[in-house]
Amino acid sequence: MxxxxxxxxxxxxxxxxxxxxxxxxxxxxxxxxxxxxxxxxxxxxxxxxxxxxxETAPNKTVLKSKKPFKKWISIAAVFILIASLTTIWNLKATDSQDLGTFDDPEIAYAETLKALELLASNVNYGMESVNYINEYEYSKNLIFKN
Structure with missing residues (x-):
């Protein structure tokens, strides 16, 4: 040609x-x-x-199914369902109970003081954590000079 x-x-x-x-x-x-x-x-x-x-491929590639993934989703769904039902049951149980009414004002005052002291100690503990975070931020800013 x-x-x-x-x-x-x-x-x-x-x-x-x-x-x-x-x-x-x-x-x-x-x-x-x-x-x-x-x-x-x-x-x-x-x-x-x-x-x-x-040219042809040497051998076929077999893909595995994703059944274990479906298994874990099923387990998670059952866990969430059980947790939800337990929470609902506990809420209904606490609605029917008497949750701390006092007839004597001195006992009510003492219990209120105990609750406020508990709240104050937990708030103070939380503030200590915030102080640690502030110290960390200050140190980080010194090192990296932001």
Missing amino acids: DWQKIEQLIDKYFEGTTSLEEEMVLKNYFSQENVADELKQFQPLFSYLQLAKE
């Missing part, structure tokens, strides 16, 4: 305008031993395309 015609087909191939028959002509031409010296540079391209077409 005339090498100039093959050269025109190569130009069309790189422009993306060749037909399937023209591409077959190119593949057949470059699969031969006697290729024009001017066109030998394109021979590896078309021989590679032929080899890639014939």
Whole structure:
């Protein structure tokens, strides 16, 4: 076959305008031993395309199902359901109980003081934690010079 015609087909191939028959002509031409010296540079391209077409995967890959993931979602759903039912049951149980009414004002005052002291000690403990955080922020700013 005339090498100039093959050269025109190569130009069309790189422009993306060749037909399937023209591409077959190119593949057949470059699969031969006697290729024009001017066109030998394109021979590896078309021989590679032929080899890639014939190549197959060595073996099939088997994908595992995601059943363990579904199992964990089911377990989490059951746990949330049980926790919700327990919370609702406890709320209903506390609604029916008497939650600390006092007939004697002195006892009510003493109990209120105990509750406020407990609250104050917990607030003070929380404030100590905030002081640690402030100290950390101050030290960090000194080191990184923000």
